[in-house]
Amino acid sequence: MTAGPLRTLYVFGAGGHGREVAWIARAVHPSVRIVHLVDDERYAGEPVNGAPVAHVSRVVSGDDAAFVTAVGDADLRRAAAATLIAAGLTPLALVHPSAEVTPTARIGAGAVIFPGAFLSDAVRVGAHAVVNVGGSLSHDVVVGDFATLSPGVRVAGNVSIGEGVFLGIGASVVNGRVGAPLTIGPGAVVGAGATVIADIAPGTVVGGVPARPLHRDDTR
Ligand SMILES: CC(C)(COP(=O)(O)OP(=O)(O)OC[C@H]1O[C@@H](n2cnc3c(N)ncnc32)[C@H](O)[C@@H]1OP(=O)(O)O)[C@@H](O)C(=O)NCCC(=O)NCCS
Structure with missing residues (x-):
């Protein structure tokens, strides 16, 4: 400090x-x-x-x-x-005054919490992570360092979001279980509007409802 x-x-x-x-x-x-x-x-x-x-x-x-x-x-x-x-x-770390952060939530160094975000009980947001406008993180959600949650992302309870994960605007993630969190692996990308209903492997790019790996042209 x-x-x-x-x-x-x-x-x-x-x-x-x-x-x-x-x-x-x-x-x-x-x-x-x-x-x-x-x-x-x-x-x-x-x-x-x-x-x-x-x-x-x-x-x-x-x-x-x-x-x-x-x-x-x-x-x-x-x-x-x-x-x-x-x-x-x-x-x-910056937390906009209109964000709601429960007393048990923890926010890492250099993280930015945007207006209207909600960080529920026992949420952990990693260093230099971003929770953009209106992001909703339910109980026991863990967000890794350098992860990015775009505007309107909603994450249900018991979810682990890996380091450097990108969640596109309006994406949703269903809940995991106590002791067995739904896990989005480090470096994964979740497209705008996707609904994640199962674990996502590290580095995978997924989209759609339910979210599945996208076929992409990596030659561009
Ligand atoms: C997922 C994403 C990263 C993929 O980008 P990309 O690799 O350039 O992918 P492309 O645009 O080449 O699309 C590849 C295929 O995936 C599909 N696709 C792309 N984004 C999608 C999405 N969000 N949901 C469902 N399908 C998607 C495309 O329609 C295309 O399918 P096709 O081959 O059948 O035509 C991007 O589309 C996305 O959703 N980005 C989020 C942007 C965002 O939320 N920004 C917020 C900033 S605050």
Whole structure:
């Protein structure tokens, strides 16, 4: 944690998701100075909603500075978090005031919980994970580090979502059982609107109702 009041928050990402995360940060820390970070010099320079945009190499660490990642891609988020932690910055979790978080829920460093989300009893959200607008996580749901839950994702009780999993907008996941959670393996992608009714193997791309592996053209 930072020692004094948070003065500067570095937001890695300056696109749409980055602007949304900056807005949440201002809702939680009204006087914080936002600096967006990018890993490509071409995108540095032009302010975003009044906040400067700097190359990630320009980061200045300090007790009053923290960071949050705000890009959709889990690998990019993972790399950025490693770089910024190595630079001496502290990851900051952000929970929008309109999100409902039960006292037994736990939220990892650098995770972002969007407006209207609900984290029920004994939910665990991993580091640098994202629960987007209106996400609903029932009891005993575990969300791995760097996972992304898009707007409107609904997860029933006793479900384990692996590291770096992506759940598309409006996806639903039925419940697992006590001691035998329904498991979505690390790196899996669940398409928009899918309904997951059984375990998903790591790295698999699934979609539809019920969710099944999608036939994809990986040559593009
Ligand atoms: C699942 C997803 C990642 C697949 O993307 P892709 O690999 O580019 O797949 P393609 O568009 O090439 O589609 C491959 C096949 O899967 C089907 N498909 C794609 N997405 C699907 C979905 N969500 N549900 C059901 N079928 C889907 C396509 O119709 C296509 O089928 P066909 O070969 O019979 O025509 C993507 O379609 C998706 O749903 N992304 C989620 C986006 C999202 O929610 N964003 C939120 C941002 S906040």
